[in-house]
Amino acid sequence: MVIEQDNQSAIQMMERGKTTNPLSKHINVRYFFIKDRIDNGEIILEYVPTEEMVADVLTKPLQGAQFRKLRAKLQNLKE
Numbered sequence: 177m178v179i180e181q182d183n184q185s186a187i188q189m190m191e192r193g194k195t196t197n198p199l200s201k202h203i204n205v206r207y208f209f210i211k212d213r214i215d216n217g218e219i220i221l222e223y224v225p226t227e228e229m230v231a232d233v234l235t236k237p238l239q240g241a242q243f244r245k246l247r248a249k250l251q252n253l254k255e
Contacts, residue, residue: 179210180224180231187221190214 181187189203190210213219232238233246 177218178220178222180222180229182224182226182229184223187223190221 190208191214210219210221214221226232227242228249230246230249233243233250238246
């Protein structure tokens, strides 16, 4: 399974399995379920730029061309 993510810090934290920022030290080891799945090869984290995040069409108010572009991707249509 491929999980697309636009947060590079989150990707690094999951791939390393530890927090590197003092502000994220509160994250407990038990929450690294995804890390175990990455190590097993069950999940692949893939960076996708924010402008290409298809989920944004469902979660953010988008305007004009950006909305049409992501809507077409979601519908698997050509723009």
